[in-house]
Amino acid sequence: MTDSFRIRRATVADLDRLAALESVIFENDAWPEALWRSELESPHTFYLVVERSDAPAEVVGYVGLLSLPGGHDGDVQTIGLAEGARGRGLGRELMRQLHEEAQRRGVREMFLDVRVDNPVAQSLYRSFGYEEIGVRKGYYQPDDVDALVMKATL
Incomplete structure (x- = not known):
């Protein structure tokens, strides 16, 4: 990773930038702003953003985790990087x-x-030990693209 980026915890103040970046990265199946808001406000989620060190107002990436208290499984909710x-x-x-x-x-x-x-x-996920455990047919809409379901043990 280069020194020109910084990763930090996301907050609701990042909502507009996250929703805007999401619509560029995932053009056809981007999350609506209301969903982003609920994700950022939830006590069960954890989001990180990547911003340029020289332009902190510019969010260029993000990732999110969902994990419920007392549970032993978690979900990568989303991950995205600007081109x-x-x-x-x-x-x-x-x-x-x-x-x-x-x-x-x-x-x-x-x-x-x-x-x-x-x-x-x-390939990135496999490098972290994720393995395919199933397929969700037509999961990504409106593109009608299947999703691989993957799992990793931490």
């Missing part, structure tokens, strides 16, 4: 920090969904 922030190790660092938080919360198994047509993301 110009890719290939710098930021996705790997986001996942590493997300797993650290999951372990602090007592999570033992992590789950995620990933598009079958996204081999770069699948």
Whole structure:
């Protein structure tokens, strides 16, 4: 990861920037702002954002965790990076920090969904020990793309 980026905990103050970036990254199936708000306000979620060190108002990436108190499983809710922030190790660092938080919360198994047509993301997840455990047909709409369901033991 280069020194020109900073990762920090997301807050509701990041809502507009997160929703805007999401609509660029996931054009057809972006989360609506109301869903982002509920995710950021929930006591059961943990979100990180990546911002440029020289332009902190510019969010270029994010990742989110859902874990319920007393539970031993967690979900990677979402992860995304702006095109110009890719290939710098930021996705790997986001996942590493997300797993650290999951372990602090007592999570033992992590789950995620990933598009079958996204081999770069699948490769990243496999490098963290995720394995395919199922397929959700037509999960990503309106593109009608299947999702691989993946699981990792922490």
